[in-house]
Structures are given as C-alpha cells and as structure tokens.
Amino acid sequence: MKRISATAFTLLIGLLAWNGDASAFCGFYVAKADTKLFNKASEVTIARHDNKTVITMANDFKGDVKEFAMVVPVPTILEKDQIHIGEAAVLKHLADYSAPRLVEYFDENPCRRYELFQDKMGALKNTAPASAELKRERDRALGVTIKAQYTVGEYDILILSAKESTGLETWLSENGYKIPNGASAILQSYLKQHMNFFVAKINLGEQAKLGLSHLRPLQIAFESPKFMLPIRLGTVNADGGQELFIYFLTKQGRVETTNYRTIRLPEAQEIPVYVKDRFGDFYKDLFTQQVRREDERGVFLEYAWDMNWCDPCAANPLSTEELRSLGVFWQETNGRIGKGMPMAQNVFLTRLHVRYDAAHFPEDLIFQETTDRSNFQARYILRHPWNGTDDCPAATAYRQQLRERQEKEAQALANLTGWQISEIRKSMGLASGPLIEGKKWYERLWNN
Amino acid sequence: MGQHDGKTHPDLLSIWRDPRLYQIVSLSALLLYGLLWLHFEVSPWQITITLGTALLTQYAGTRFFSLPAFDPKTPLISALSLCLLLRTDQLPVVALASFLAIAGKFVIRWNDKHVFNPTNLALAVVLTSGLGWMSPGQWGQVAWFGFLIACLGGLVVTRAARADVTVAFLVFYVGLLIVRALWLGDPLTIPLHQIESGALLIFAFFMISDPKTTPDSRTGRIVYALLVTMAALYVQFGLFRPNGPLWGLIACAPFVPLIDYVLPGSRYDWSKPSTGRGCVAHSHT
Numbered sequence: 001m002k003r004i005s006a007t008a009f010t011l012l013i014g015l016l017a018w019n020g021d022a023s024a025f026c027g028f029y030v031a032k033a034d035t036k037l038f039n040k041a042s043e044v045t046i047a048r049h050d051n052k053t054v055i056t057m058a059n060d061f062k063g064d065v066k067e068f069a070m071v072v073p074v075p076t077i078l079e080k081d082q083i084h085i086g087e088a089a090v091l092k093h094l095a096d097y098s099a100p101r102l103v104e105y106f107d108e109n110p111c112r113r114y115e116l117f118q119d120k121m122g123a124l125k126n127t128a129p130a131s132a133e134l135k136r137e138r139d140r141a142l143g144v145t146i147k148a149q150y151t152v153g154e155y156d157i158l159i160l161s162a163k164e165s166t167g168l169e170t171w172l173s174e175n176g177y178k179i180p181n182g183a184s185a186i187l188q189s190y191l192k193q194h195m196n197f198f199v200a201k202i203n204l205g206e207q208a209k210l211g212l213s214h215l216r217p218l219q220i221a222f223e224s225p226k227f228m229l230p231i232r233l234g235t236v237n238a239d240g241g242q243e244l245f246i247y248f249l250t251k252q253g254r255v256e257t258t259n260y261r262t263i264r265l266p267e268a269q270e271i272p273v274y275v276k277d278r279f280g281d282f283y284k285d286l287f288t289q290q291v292r293r294e295d296e297r298g299v300f301l302e303y304a305w306d307m308n309w310c311d312p313c314a315a316n317p318l319s320t321e322e323l324r325s326l327g328v329f330w331q332e333t334n335g336r337i338g339k340g341m342p343m344a345q346n347v348f349l350t351r352l353h354v355r356y357d358a359a360h361f362p363e364d365l366i367f368q369e370t371t372d373r374s375n376f377q378a379r380y381i382l383r384h385p386w387n388g389t390d391d392c393p394a395a396t397a398y399r400q401q402l403r404e405r406q407e408k409e410a411q412a413l414a415n416l417t418g419w420q421i422s423e424i425r426k427s428m429g430l431a432s433g434p435l436i437e438g439k440k441w442y443e444r445l446w447n448n
Numbered sequence: 449m450g451q452h453d454g455k456t457h458p459d460l461l462s463i464w465r466d467p468r469l470y471q472i473v474s475l476s477a478l479l480l481y482g483l484l485w486l487h488f489e490v491s492p493w494q495i496t497i498t499l500g501t502a503l504l505t506q507y508a509g510t511r512f513f514s515l516p517a518f519d520p521k522t523p524l525i526s527a528l529s530l531c532l533l534l535r536t537d538q539l540p541v542v543a544l545a546s547f548l549a550i551a552g553k554f555v556i557r558w559n560d561k562h563v564f565n566p567t568n569l570a571l572a573v574v575l576t577s578g579l580g581w582m583s584p585g586q587w588g589q590v591a592w593f594g595f596l597i598a599c600l601g602g603l604v605v606t607r608a609a610r611a612d613v614t615v616a617f618l619v620f621y622v623g624l625l626i627v628r629a630l631w632l633g634d635p636l637t638i639p640l641h642q643i644e645s646g647a648l649l650i651f652a653f654f655m656i657s658d659p660k661t662t663p664d665s666r667t668g669r670i671v672y673a674l675l676v677t678m679a680a681l682y683v684q685f686g687l688f689r690p691n692g693p694l695w696g697l698i699a700c701a702p703f704v705p706l707i708d709y710v711l712p713g714s715r716y717d718w719s720k721p722s723t724g725r726g727c728v729a730h731s732h733t
Binding site: 299362366374 | 486487535536537578579580581583584585586587588589631632633634635637638641642687688689690
C-alpha cells in the first residue's frame with residue numbers, strides 16, 4: 001500500500017529572493033528577510049470581510065508528491081466551486097512586499113555638505129526547508145462520511161465529516177494517511193465542534209497532464225463566523241517549534257490574535273553596517289530572541305500597512321488583480337493612481353509570524369479584526385559613517401560622536417539578537433568596550 | 449462591618465474599609481506594568497483624557513443632580529479600567545467613552561440604581577460603533593498571575609461584602625470551560641489558557657461585582673452570575689466573538705430590576721458595605 005504522510009497544516013512554501021530596485025525618501029531600502037530563511041515554515045493568506053473568508057495555503061513540499069497529503073479542519077462543507085488553485089507567484093509577491101527590511105543612510109561630510117547616494121540591493125541566501133515526518137498509528141472504529149470528492153487541478157480533494165467522534169482516524173489510516181500519535185483526541189475535539197475535514201492528495205495523472213514540477217497553492221472560500229486557524233494538528237508530532245506566517249487581507253484594519261499576545265517586533269533601530277551582508281542571520285536570530293523574551297508564547301506583528309503604498313517598498317504593492325486572486329472580493333476593480341502604480345482600495349495587510357508548539361500554544365489561533373489602520377513595519381537602519389579625511393572642528397566632534405554611536409549600535413544589535421557583544425565589536429572593527437566609551441567626562445572637560 | 453457615625457464625614461476606619469481605594473491601587477499598578485513591560489498601546493494622552501473626562505463628568509453630574517459630595521473614587525476605577533481595556537486610534541473616542549461611562553451612571557437609572565456598569569457600557573458602545581477595539585490577548589502570564597493575587601488579596605483585605613457575585617461568576621465560568629474541555633476531550637491546558645486573561649479578572653473583580661449594578665440579595669446575585677456566564681459562553685462559543693463576558697454583562701444588566709423585584713434585598717452603600725441582608729440602608733451615587 002502506498003504510504004502517504006499527512007502533513008496536517010504543515011504547509012511549506014519557498015520564495016525566491018526578489019531583486020528589483022526600489023528607493024524611498026526615508027532611507028534606502030537595501031534588503032529584506034525572506035520567509036524561506038526558516039525551516040518548516042508554513043504560509044497562509046486569509047482574506048476576510050463580513051465572515052466571508054478565503055484561505056490560501058502555500059505549498060513547498062519537497063518530497064515525492066506521492067507522499068504529499070494535507071488534512072485541514074474547516075468550518076463548513078465545501079462545494080467544488082469553493083476550492084481553487086492559486087498562483088505561488090502572487091504569494092511570493094505578498095511575502096516580499098511585507099518582509100522585514102533593512103534601510104541605509106549615509107552620513108554627510110560634516111565639513112562640507114554634499115550628498116552621497118548609493119542604492120544597492122542585497123538578496124538573501126536561502127536555506128532549504130524540510131518537511132516534518134509524521135508517524136503512523138493504528139486506529140479505532142469507523143463512521144466517516146465522505147461529504148464530497150473533487151479533483152481540482154493537480155489535487156484530489158475529499159471533504160470528510162464524521163458524526164461519531166471515532167472513526168476518522170481509522171479511515172485516514174486505512175486510506176494511506178499517516179496519522180501521528182495523539183492526533184485522535186484532537187480530531188475528536190474538532191468533530192464535536194462541528195468542523196469538517198478538508199483532505200488533499202496529489203492526483204498523479206492530473207499532475208503529469210499539467211506538467212507541473214511544483215505544487216500550487218490551494219485556496220478555499222467559505223462563510224463562517226469562526227475567524228481562526230487550526231494549528232493543533234500541526235503540533236502533535238512536530239519536533240520543536242513550527243514556523244507560521246499569516247497574511248491577512250482585510251477591509252477595516254489590523255488583525256490580531258485574541259487568545260495570544262500579539263507583539264510588534266522591535267523596529268527602527270540603528271544597527272552596525274556589517275549586518276547588511278548578514279541580514280538573514282540577523283532577522284532569524286532577532287526573531288528567536290524575541291520569541292524567547294515572550295516565553296515562547298507570543299505572536300509577532302511584522303507588517304501592518306494600507307495596501308495602497310509602502311515606504312520603503314520591499315516590493316511594489318500588489319495589483320488589484322493579484323489581490324483578487326488571493327480572495328479580496330470587496331474591492332472595486334481597475335483603480336489606478338499616478339506613476340502606473342496599481343492602487344488597491346480598502347485593503348489592509350497584516351503579517352503575523354508565530355513559532356508554535358503544543359506546550360506553549362495549546363489552543364488554535366483565534367483572531368479579530370480591529371479598526372486600527374496605523375502603519376507598522378519591521379525596519380532596521382544602517383547608518384554609514386563618513387570616512388573623509390577633512391579636518392575641521394565639526395569633523396573632530398563628528399568622529400567623537402561616531403565612536404559613541406557605533407558602540408550604541410553594537411549594543412542594540414547584541415540586545416536584539418543575543419549575539420556576543422565582543423564578537424560584534426570585532427566584526428565592526430571596534431576596540432573592546434571600555435576604550436570605546438571614549439574619554440571620561442572630566443577628561444573631556446579639560447580636554448586632556 | 450465598617451463603622452459609620454451617620455454624619456457626612458465617615459470616620460477613618462470606614463475610609464480604609466472602602467474597597468475602592470484598594471481597587472484604584474491595584475488597577476494603577478496593573479496599568480503601569482502594562483505600559484512598562486507589556487507595551488500596551490496606550491498613550492499618556494489617552495490616560496490623561498480618560499481620567500480627566502471621567503472626573504469632570506462625575507463633578508458635573510454631582511452638581512447637576514445635587515448630590516451631597518463629589519466622590520472621585522468610582523469614576524477613577526471606571527477610567528482606569530477603560531485605560532486597561534479600550535484601544536483606539538482617536539483621542540476624541542477616548543473622551544467619548546469616558547464621558548459615556550460616567551454619564552450613563554447618572555442618566556440610565558431604574559429604582560435609584562444605575563442599570564449598566566459604567567466601563568461595560570462605554571466599551572459596548574465604542575466596540576459596537578467600530579470606533580475602537582479591545583485586545584483580549586494583550587496580557588502575559590506574569591501580569592495575569594500577579595493581578596489575580598492582587599484581586600484575591602483585595603477581597604481579603606477589604607472584606608468585600610459583595611464578593612459573592614465575583615466568586616459565583618468565576619466558579620460558573622471556569623467550571624463550564626473545564627466541563628467543555630472534558631466533553632471535547634481537550635487537555636486542561638486549554639481552559640487554563642482561556643482564563644489567562646487580565647480582561648476576565650477586571651471583569652470578575654471590578655465590573656460584574658459593582659455593587660451599584662448587581663442585584664440586592666445574595667440569591668439574586670448568584671442567579672445573575674449564572675445568567676451572565678451563560679450569555680458570555682454563548683457569545684464565545686456560539687457566536688465565535690471575543691470578549692464574551694463583556695457582552696454577557698451588558699445583555700443581562702437590564703434583568704437586574706426584575707431580579708430585585710423577585711428577590712428583594714437592601715441597597716448597597718460604599719461607606720457601609722453589606723451583603724444585602726438586614727436593615728435597608730439609603731445610598732447615594
């Protein structure tokens with residue numbers, strides 16, 4: 001019998017680095033952090049207004065497609081027309097647009113005011129994500145109803161429901177889905193809460209016909225007052241924390257979790273210039289450090305912005321068509337503003353990032369849409385020092401301040417990422433701590 | 449129970465017995481912790497406007513309705529609760545909420561008691577009109593646990609006469625969450641996680657317990673706590689909306705006069721805390 005692993009909502013997506021040019025008036029955008037930096041990262045887009053919900057589940061399953069299967073609890077029974085295949089490129093665009101970003105400024109010559117501009121893009125190295133292997137388990141009695149069965153694109157879709165609390169697990173096992181230990185109780189809990197199960201496998205024939213090498217995102221549209229994301233199945237057999245990026249497209253404003261703390265990532269801090277080449281590591285370690293600071297219980301806000309614009313732009317805002325493909329149904333089409341920039345009306349994007357496991361996230365994520373339309377982005381600042389040799393009183397003062405500033409940058413970096421301060425100073429080419437502090441106040445007083 | 453000489457100036461002991469002082473201290477401490485450690489999105493302006501508007505409205509109400517004395521304690525509790533719970537981008541909304549809370553107390557009355565808890569009314573109006581929101585997930589474990597201890601301590605220290613409604617609500621609410629988890633086969637970490645909300649504590653210890661809006665008799669209050677619990681759980685698990693207890697309380701508050709009619713008891717006076725049994729005392733807002 002063929003063996004299929006059920007990656008219950010452990011969805012994976014790969015994103016390529018984007019390398020167009022972009023600049024903005026408050027600093028130059030130089031790099032963004034790719035979602036692909038994180039292993040076992042899932043990406044989900046939720047477009048929602050008035051209980052009408054479209055969920056796009058990205059997929060970067062790297063193994064043999066025969067092994068691919070997905071089990072997702074859904075609040076309603078889905079008709080064939082409610083299931084759709086999305087475009088991975090649009091999701092990637094959305095991820096790029098909302099990614100944490102690095103901007104840089106250049107100090108002017110304090111003696112002679114002239115402006116120095118440089119606009120460089122840095123792309124990040126990607127790390128390959130790995131899927132979680134789920135274990136197999138035996139079963140109890142049956143009682144499962146296949147509510148519907150469709151083939152959509154390269155996927156075979158089943159909508160399962162079970163009136164009885166048992167049986168689903170057995171059914172899944174007997175039909176070649178590997179269900180991890182401990183999933184049974186969770187399946188039972190979902191069934192009692194009147195949830196159905198959306199089960200997807202690859203139809204190899206269809207896939208061959210389509211000639212696709214990758215799995216395209218699956219989209220489902222439904223109407224339900226439940227504004228939540230089921231994560232419990234994903235925690236059953238996971239080794240360590242799982243990474244999840246959730247993008248919300250809403251009409252009113254920012255989305256937050258109601259049953260976990262939603263915290264803004266620290267932002268707008270000045271960090272040493274050398275981070276430019278290590279932005280991926282910086283963002284990964286910064287995130288880990290923040291997770292630790294919140295006792296591994298936090299959900300982090302990485303981006304909250306009106307879809308009309310961005311500043312600085314890590315990627316251009318999504319076009320009306322792209323947003324529509326992600327489920328934005330409430331928007332007027334063909335709105336455009338100057339410079340040929342596509343304009344999206346009434347779409348607010350929230351990007352949340354969470355690292356979860358069963359111990360710290362016992363309950364599914366529940367959300368609410370707030371009326372908050374204030375903008376937020378995880379933005380970090382590089383300030384290039386002026387390296388000129390001119391000499392004037394202003395330059396002397398500048399050099400003195402520069403040393404203090406660089407020490408502050410080193411400390412900010414250590415604080416954000418948990419990196420060793422001595423290593424940071426070494427990488428910055430700074431002497432060790434006390435020397436950097438400069439002269440004592442009384443030495444400065446008499447200029448010794 | 450607290451001593452009271454019947455004159456306009458209560459003696460020192462009864463001032464210190466007034467549970468509201470303790471409530472003001474613990475709410476202020478929680479707000480300070482929230483601002484400094486949890487980074488609550490509350491600006492100093494929001495706090496100033498909330499407190500200022502509440503006090504001004506109380507003062508105006510005192511003058512307009514010719515009450516014997518201006519008492520800042522109750523409006524301070526309402527205002528501090530609003531600072532902890534209400535989030536909005538617009539400062540006029542802050543002022544509006546604070547005004548509604550206190551003005552509602554003077555205007556919406558039945559049989560010499562105000563119908564709605566001030567904070568509850570203001571939050572319900574602002575949330576319904578989409579002018580603001582609450583962040584029920586904003587509390588960390590540390591804040592929650594610390595605040596729980598402070599609230600429980602408050603009951604003991606002040607010997608709050610009407611802790612029965614708080615205790616009854618918590619027993620019903622937590623009990624039913626546990627029953628639900630057992631029925632679903634969920635681990636008990638889920639109901640424990642669900643009650644880990646500072647908003648729930650503010651609700652149980654400061655809103656539903658408001659002696660001016662709860663039924664006068666003990667039996668009435670326990671019936672009331674059960675009603676509010678059922679309504680709260682329906683909002684949470686039937687309508688899938690956050691802030692269940694808040695909506696539960698606003699929906700059940702109009703039933704208090706009916707409960708008082710069926711199960712009568714004595715009216716509450718802040719300076720003479722009583723359980724509602726024995727002789728009837730007269731009160732002022």
